[in-house]
Amino acid sequence: MSTTLNEAQLEHAAASLDSAQLTGQAIEQFGDSLDLDQAYSIQNELLELRRNRGERTTGRKLGFTSEAKMAQMGVSELIVGFLTDAMEISDGGSLSLKGLVHPRVEPEIAFRLSTSIGPESTEEQFLAAVEAVAPALEVIDSRYQNFRFSLPDVVADNTSACRYVIGPWQPLTPKLANRAVVLNFDGTPAAEGSTSDILGDPLLTLPRLLAMSAKYGFTIPAGSVILAGAATAAVALTPGALVSADVEGLGTVSLNVEAENND
Numbered sequence: 001m002s003t004t005l006n007e008a009q010l011e012h013a014a015a016s017l018d019s020a021q022l023t024g025q026a027i028e029q030f031g032d033s034l035d036l037d038q039a040y041s042i043q044n045e046l047l048e049l050r051r052n053r054g055e056r057t058t059g060r061k062l063g064f065t066s067e068a069k070m071a072q073m074g075v076s077e078l079i080v081g082f083l084t085d086a087m088e089i090s091d092g093g094s095l096s097l098k099g100l101v102h103p104r105v106e107p108e109i110a111f112r113l114s115t116s117i118g119p120e121s122t123e124e125q126f127l128a129a130v131e132a133v134a135p136a137l138e139v140i141d142s143r144y145q146n147f148r149f150s151l152p153d154v155v156a157d158n159t160s161a162c163r164y165v166i167g168p169w170q171p172l173t174p175k176l177a178n179r180a181v182v183l184n185f186d187g188t189p190a191a192e193g194s195t196s197d198i199l200g201d202p203l204l205t206l207p208r209l210l211a212m213s214a215k216y217g218f219t220i221p222a223g224s225v226i227l228a229g230a231a232t233a234a235v236a237l238t239p240g241a242l243v244s245a246d247v248e249g250l251g252t253v254s255l256n257v258e259a260e261n262n263d
């Protein structure tokens, strides 16, 4: 059973997760001591800590929008986290594994908003605000030991958000379902799925995100990126790998993982 954590305890939990993210030292799960609302409060504290270091929010990400991810992690409720400019890597850019705990990568679909969306917005306004779509890669990294967590644990840990890469933007097409998605390591498929694996159609994640924005009271400013969640299970990153995701009709996005360096 969860207990109610006071403000100081919530801040302490956020500081532990933030330090794990900065040092690459995994921490123990909070387990039963957290409920979901407290977990989102810890996530907000984490965002404050990052803002105080000069990071800028660039968007939102959804998690557990596909069966493959739910089955992989044993969690079956949709979650939302935040993205910042410090997490962004340009298409074809490189990622150092230094300071990460146990990073994995997932192929995703990204949306970009032309106008601000918030708790008062309607589904129609949200859809009309999506100006572009792109293939994307998300690097996730749980700050918990052994990449194991409960639903509140992973929410508190900002849904394992670590880095993201956006491929070529293109105008939103209404037909996003049923497109093949392939995650490659050095040109060889490591995971395969379809855009339909993301809630049946990635566009169907938007009303769910709107509902989360109303429940937790956040707005998503114009220009924000939205990651709709992985189409396949996540795959562990390996030093020196060239990782790419191909999404049928939307193109390719890639990331170079730096080779290990013993300096």
Ligand SMILES: O=C(O)C/C=C/C(=O)C(=O)O
Pocket: 062, 063, 064, 065, 066, 069, 073, 106, 138, 140, 141, 142, 154, 159, 160, 228, 229, 230, 234
């Ligand atoms: O698997 C995790 O650590 C939590 C993150 C989930 C996603 O980002 C997703 O399902 O796309």
